[in-house]
Amino acid sequence: MASELTKRTSPSEAARILVVDDEPRLVDALASLLNSCGYDVTEAYGGNQACELADTSHYDLALIDLRMPEVDGFAVMAHFENRQPECGIIVISGESSFTAVSRALRRGALDYIRKPYDPEELIATVKGVVGKQTLLKAHEDVQGRLEKSEALHRYIVNSSPDIVFMLDAHGRFCFINSKIESLLGYKPAELCGKHFRHILDDRDVARGTYALNAPDISADNPRTLEIRLKTRGSRRANRYFEVTAFPIAPQSWTHNSNTQGDGSGHKACYYGTARDVTERKEAEAFINFQAYHDLLTRLPNRALFKDRLELAITHARRAKQKLAVMFLDLDRFKVINDTLGHAMGDRLLQSVTQRLEGCLRKGDTLSRFGGDEFTLLLPSIHGKEDVSQIARKLIKTLKAPFQLDEHQVFIGVSIGIAVYPEAGSNMDQLIQNADIAMYHVKARGKDSYRFFSESMSIDSTHRLDLERDLRMALERSELRVFYQPQVCASTNRIVGLEALVRWQHPERGLLYPRDFLGLAEETKLIGQLSEQVLNQACKDVGHWVRSGHSDLRLAVNLSPIEVEHPRFVETLIERINANDFPPGNLEIEITENVIMNDLEQISQKLRELASLNVRIAIDDFGTGYSSLNYIHRLPIHTLKVDQSFVKAIRNGADDACIVNAIVAMAHGLKLQIIAEGVETIKQLEYLRALGCHQIQGFFYGPAQSAADINNLLMQTRLQNAVSG
Numbered sequence: 001m002a003s004e005l006t007k008r009t010s011p012s013e014a015a016r017i018l019v020v021d022d023e024p025r026l027v028d029a030l031a032s033l034l035n036s037c038g039y040d041v042t043e044a045y046g047g048n049q050a051c052e053l054a055d056t057s058h059y060d061l062a063l064i065d066l067r068m069p070e071v072d073g074f075a076v077m078a079h080f081e082n083r084q085p086e087c088g089i090i091v092i093s094g095e096s097s098f099t100a101v102s103r104a105l106r107r108g109a110l111d112y113i114r115k116p117y118d119p120e121e122l123i124a125t126v127k128g129v130v131g132k133q134t135l136l137k138a139h140e141d142v143q144g145r146l147e148k149s150e151a152l153h154r155y156i157v158n159s160s161p162d163i164v165f166m167l168d169a170h171g172r173f174c175f176i177n178s179k180i181e182s183l184l185g186y187k188p189a190e191l192c193g194k195h196f197r198h199i200l201d202d203r204d205v206a207r208g209t210y211a212l213n214a215p216d217i218s219a220d221n222p223r224t225l226e227i228r229l230k231t232r233g234s235r236r237a238n239r240y241f242e243v244t245a246f247p248i249a250p251q252s253w254t255h256n257s258n259t260q261g262d263g264s265g266h267k268a269c270y271y272g273t274a275r276d277v278t279e280r281k282e283a284e285a286f287i288n289f290q291a292y293h294d295l296l297t298r299l300p301n302r303a304l305f306k307d308r309l310e311l312a313i314t315h316a317r318r319a320k321q322k323l324a325v326m327f328l329d330l331d332r333f334k335v336i337n338d339t340l341g342h343a344m345g346d347r348l349l350q351s352v353t354q355r356l357e358g359c360l361r362k363g364d365t366l367s368r369f370g371g372d373e374f375t376l377l378l379p380s381i382h383g384k385e386d387v388s389q390i391a392r393k394l395i396k397t398l399k400a401p402f403q404l405d406e407h408q409v410f411i412g413v414s415i416g417i418a419v420y421p422e423a424g425s426n427m428d429q430l431i432q433n434a435d436i437a438m439y440h441v442k443a444r445g446k447d448s449y450r451f452f453s454e455s456m457s458i459d460s461t462h463r464l465d466l467e468r469d470l471r472m473a474l475e476r477s478e479l480r481v482f483y484q485p486q487v488c489a490s491t492n493r494i495v496g497l498e499a500l501v502r503w504q505h506p507e508r509g510l511l512y513p514r515d516f517l518g519l520a521e522e523t524k525l526i527g528q529l530s531e532q533v534l535n536q537a538c539k540d541v542g543h544w545v546r547s548g549h550s551d552l553r554l555a556v557n558l559s560p561i562e563v564e565h566p567r568f569v570e571t572l573i574e575r576i577n578a579n580d581f582p583p584g585n586l587e588i589e590i591t592e593n594v595i596m597n598d599l600e601q602i603s604q605k606l607r608e609l610a611s612l613n614v615r616i617a618i619d620d621f622g623t624g625y626s627s628l629n630y631i632h633r634l635p636i637h638t639l640k641v642d643q644s645f646v647k648a649i650r651n652g653a654d655d656a657c658i659v660n661a662i663v664a665m666a667h668g669l670k671l672q673i674i675a676e677g678v679e680t681i682k683q684l685e686y687l688r689a690l691g692c693h694q695i696q697g698f699f700y701g702p703a704q705s706a707a708d709i710n711n712l713l714m715q716t717r718l719q720n721a722v723s724g
């Protein structure tokens, strides 16, 4: 209540004095004496009135008589003590006993004046007490303001979301706010006197030291840098901070010793704040990772791959080195994804990634290009053999079965390779050409690798024109079927004819499969193309079979896309039946890789065809990936030795060793063997001597039109008739 009373607000205001006595004459005399000295005096006639006034008005000083009826001076003093403790008390009394004086002083009186008083002495005493009171009050005011200010600043500094600190000239903490504890676990007191290195990540010490010592650093030009601070205890759990620091200008901070109040006496030379930006940094890092990586496999994505490839090309150009880009596409991934579900598909992609990574060197970049496509950058290669070796390793590593819960699945990989600078001088060309090469692998039976060559490339406008032309060719029946004889090695008789497609292009003349077959496969026009070829071949060869060449065999090439089609067997049988062609005269040619791609399904289909008397030949034998164990158990009738092995014969017995091995193996498995690409008498004689059953190649003639074959067969019949 007392604090609510109006107080004197400045020392220059007249001090307010209450004069208390039960004798009105004495009160008036004293009041007029004090008034004459400029004090603001209030008169109280007796103890009761004094207490009432103490309840309503504020006084700086009360002059109180001790002996008063009803409420005496001690009671008034007690009331003041209770209501206005800051009011000074002077006792004016006729009592002169030591006990009374001592009691008054003990109750809080500041002085004691004995009646009758000497006016000068009284005024001097009042002046002294009022002066002291005023000083005390001023001191209390300053103290109160200081405490408030200190509390306010402490609150502001400690509730700051940032760490606030001061360092001495040597970089030792001399102040640090309590935020350090909640962010990093240190108590401010334990850090005081310690160098800032104590909490700074070792990797950032040099930068931190350099920033503080920068020549142009000042309060107007502070340094801001991002650094890592160690959390207490675990040195690995660093957090990121954005620190702003500057030297303290001496004129702006004069109370500069013992800043933390711990007696260490360090002089603050730098002021700084540190804002925790860990979450922002982590979010940035995640966004950055997401922008440049595939989240499922955690591999670099297309964007990062292209970036690295661009750099690698620049480096290779400067260092005159080669590099290789591989385009990998998983075989059968789609089937597994569709049948076992996407979660399994995702797991499979992760396992594939692990296996592929296991085959790479430091410095290679494997990326997930999308879906089941991966790209691989091999910088600084010496030659194609290096790359082939890696490609073989990648194919081999993916060949082993993958265990997805209770499912054991098999996949393969088709790899297209573009080598810089031969297969492209820039990033887009290299990727595109590796992709084209990969497509050629797919079209030729998958699970293998091929280097890009110019003949594979069809520029996009050309490609669109060709696609349009091919569609028209199918409508306008521009495809032709040519036949290449397969001749019995011992009798020289034509025992079979391989049907080979040609396209009689209205402007470009006769085109060969290499010019359009890849496109037909990519555009899925291969189905229609095959249908037309098979119908025509069944008509032509069926006619020759019926006209006397009853054992004549028709060999047809099948694209992997056709063989993998679920209705492959039905469609093939429907077509030969529709053309009234005897199934026993048909031999289908498929590559090893087509079989190995989906062993279970394909074996089933081959068994069905074999049960209908259709013969099965493995084309290009020796160039793909097959397991002899499976071949042995499949209903295969013929192995066709690839041309490349036959060509090697001209170089002598050493180079012919593969042909020797294949023929020996075919004999062991009791299979028919056809050597293809035979061009010379030397090759023919070598193969004959080996025991090769049939020969196909330019030696006996290239693929020819039906009319030419018709003539050939007629001649043969005539010869047979003459010799018979």
Ligand SMILES: Nc1nc2c(ncn2[C@@H]2O[C@H](COP(=O)(O)O[C@H]3[C@@H](O)[C@H](n4cnc5c(=O)[nH]c(N)nc54)O[C@@H]3COP(=O)(O)O)[C@@H](O)[C@H]2O)c(=O)[nH]1
Pocket (backbone or CB within 6 Å): 484, 498, 499, 500, 501, 512, 513, 514, 517, 530, 533, 557, 558, 559, 619, 620, 640, 643, 676, 677, 678, 679, 696, 697, 698, 699, 702, 703
């Ligand atoms: N799915 C289909 N694929 C087909 C069809 N027609 C052909 N093809 C595939 O195209 C490949 C290339 O065929 P082609 O250009 O006709 O070449 C064949 C022969 O001309 C060639 N050959 C034969 N003998 C020789 C020789 O002595 N030297 C030499 N340099 N080349 C020769 O080889 C090809 C036949 O090989 P192969 O099939 O392995 O017996 C062709 O390989 C088919 O895959 C089709 O209708 N559908």
